[in-house]
Amino acid sequence: MRAGALLSRVGALVVVLGVIGLLPWLSGRDPALSILRARSAEQEPTAEALDAIRRELGLGAGPVSALGDWLGGVVRGDLGRSWVNGSEVLPSVLSGLSVSLTLMGAALVVALLLTVALCTPTLVRGARGTLRGNASTGGPAAALAALPEFLLATLFLLALSVWLGWFPPYGWQGPQHLVLPALALGIPAGGILGRLVDDALPAVFEERWVGLWRSSGCTPGVIARAALRRAMPPVLPQFGMVAVGLTGGAVAVETVFAVPGIGRTALGSAESQDLPLLQGSVLVLVLLGLTAGVLVGGARRRMLGPGLRDAALSLPARTTGTVGIANRVVPVVSAVVLAVVIGWGLLLEPLQLDTVARLASPSWGHPLGTDSLGRDVLARVGHGAVPTLGAAVLVCVCSYVVAMVIGFAPSLAAGVAETANAVPPVIAGILVAAAIGPGTVGASIAVAAVSWPPLASHAAALVQEARAAMHLSAQRAIGSSPFWILTRHVLPAIAGPVARHAVLRLPGIALALAALGFLGLGAQPPAPEWGLMLAESLPYVERAPWAALAPAALLLLLAALAVSLSTLPVRRVSIGVSRDV
Known part of the structure; x- marks a missing residue:
């Protein structure tokens, strides 16, 4: 190091x-x-x-x-004593941590099982030499990866607890209470890991050694194990980032299912202004994320061995073929539906109260029904798009600018980005809310504070690659000034790819802002914000599920749009240095 x-x-x-x-x-x-x-x-x-x-x-x-x-x-x-009841903070933190570690362990099992299911077809076909074109699981994996944990938890609560009654909706009394939270956390994580490994395997099977081994009589099992070992080191850093994501996603999931974990403890202490308990909870969450990153980094170094530890190891660029019909239709349909719903809703009044029509079913007068105060749901989701998507665009632009500046200091970018990555948006939102209070501005600051590291890591890798190019050595040899090389060669080489990366992350930023609104850390009532609307409708989900399904459906459309953008053909995938998924 x-x-x-x-x-x-x-x-x-x-x-x-x-x-x-x-x-x-x-x-x-x-x-x-x-x-x-x-x-x-x-x-x-x-x-x-x-x-x-x-x-x-x-x-x-x-x-x-x-x-x-x-x-x-x-x-x-x-860790001091609680400001509220005077009890010691450490026992409360350790109690919540044990619950969260149990939940995260179960979620990790779900994620690994899903990863195996997504990657097995590609691994088997590649080992047998029958793999042709792109891996078929890329689309489903990307769809699962784009689902926010708090939204998935809400849908599970609606479908499997309220409607079907298969699992208990709240509490932490037995193994049956672990199922839904583990699924809500593990499915998106498994989608991310599955897509990363699935994207890496085809490039490995195109390397010359695979054909040599196959012609030498090696069995498909031997080739599959070797290919998997070859593909793992570049994607291992992403495994650590997924583990960090579990700590942030657990806050929302624990809140939905009333699980007494460390995330819910941190959120409750922020709401009650019990700062010693908040300090201890956030410290444990940050250290948990940093520990995961260190362990994964050590595992990667061990897999690389002494000969390659200090060398850059990346997979060959995976070229993508033509865009399928589904990848063309899905973004168009998602964008059209979002535009129609938002445009229609903007024509209506989002704050008008009708106490007679409280929790009314969808009708011609209220196409998406009304909420607990009799406000039109369609009007609120339409007006809620402005703070959600507008703030996301602003955060995306700020993250891009910061990434372009920090990207020219690769060592600084690596350390600061890794530490910032250990703070999920929810934890950053708790810290900002504790400092300046909850609100749209605070939520935007929190998401911006943790959105730039993937872009900065990507920019730093591209800067290192551009500076090592042979044509730049020739430019230096003929006496070109550093300013000329920077403005005419290096900047054009990184500005475009990083900008495309930022656009791909725009829907994810919007979903992060919605998650903070859902937890009460973003926009405050009566603001019509999607995450806040979803949180307000949860207490009435049995009587009026449409009030929760409307913002949830728009968030799913936004996730579908993110999936479609992320599956477009790209020139280069740098799995080892960026968080591209």
Whole structure:
């Protein structure tokens, strides 16, 4: 590991720890006042009461001293005491962590089983020499990967718990309560892993050694195992990112199914302003993500061996063929339906109340029914597209600009990007909400803070490749200035591919913003935002399922559009250095 990358990783981790430790002061509110209100909302915030709390918790020394005390406590295994009930934070964090680790372990089993199911046809055909063209599982895998965990959890709750009654909808009393949360977390993760491996295998089977082994009489089983080992090192970093994604997705899934895990603990502590419990919960989630990344990196280095550890190992570019009819029709249909629903909804009033028509079924007057306050659902989903998609475009542009700047410092990009990747959007949303309060601006800042690393990693890899090109060596030899090389050769080589990568991530950014709205960390009532609408309709899902299905259907159409964009032909896939899926 290069010294620059190591320093950047350590520096970024220190920044994250500093933000967590300074949460009581970053909010701009008096920590003593927050503690007083958390303990007793009726008590008058007199100067004497606030001074007593400051003396009790040592808040009078200032933020720097408090940060040092908190970090010292972390080193000793002491995370402090809850501001609400005075209990120790560490036991609560460990209790939630054990539940979350159980859930994540079950979700990982689901993801690996799904990965095997998606990749087995390609692996078998490639080992037998019958693989022709693109792998057939790319489309289904991409469709599963594009499903947000909170949306899948809501659909499972509706279909398998409310309508069919196969599984309990809430709680954590037995193995039967583990099934639906594990499926909601594991299916998208399995789709991502399945597509990554499935995309990598055809390029491996096109390498010359496969034909040589086959002509030498090696069995398909031997070839399949060797091909799988050859394909795994470049995609292993993505496995770590998927594991990090499980920690963020678990927050929403635990909230939907009322699972007492560490994610739900963090969200509840943010809502109650119990900052010591929030600090401990977020710290554990961040360390969990970093640990997953370190373990996967070690596994990759072990698989590469000493001869290739310091060398760049990437798979050959996988060329894609012509775009199928389905890949042409799906984006057009999705875009048309979204445009019609949004345009129709924008013509209606989203905040008009009709208490007589509360939870009304779809009719000519209300094509998508009404919500619990009698507001027209079609009007709200139409107007909700503006904050959801508009904020997503702005976040996407900001992420692209940051990626283009940081991409020219590959060592810095590697360390900072890996650390930022360890903070899922939901965790970033909790931190931002704790600092500046929930809202559309805070949600946009949170998603932007964690959306640039994949683009920056992609840009850094392209910059390294461009600088090593032979024609640039010739340009330097004939005396071309660095500015000329940068503006005429390097920038044009990376701007286009990174921009296409950013466009592919636009629907995912919109879904991340919707997830924060669903958790109450984004737009606040009565704003007509898709994620918030879905959260507001959950308590009434048995009486009026259409109120939840309308925003869910639009989010699914958005996911379908993301799948169609991601399956378009590309010139080059850099699996080992970017999070392209």
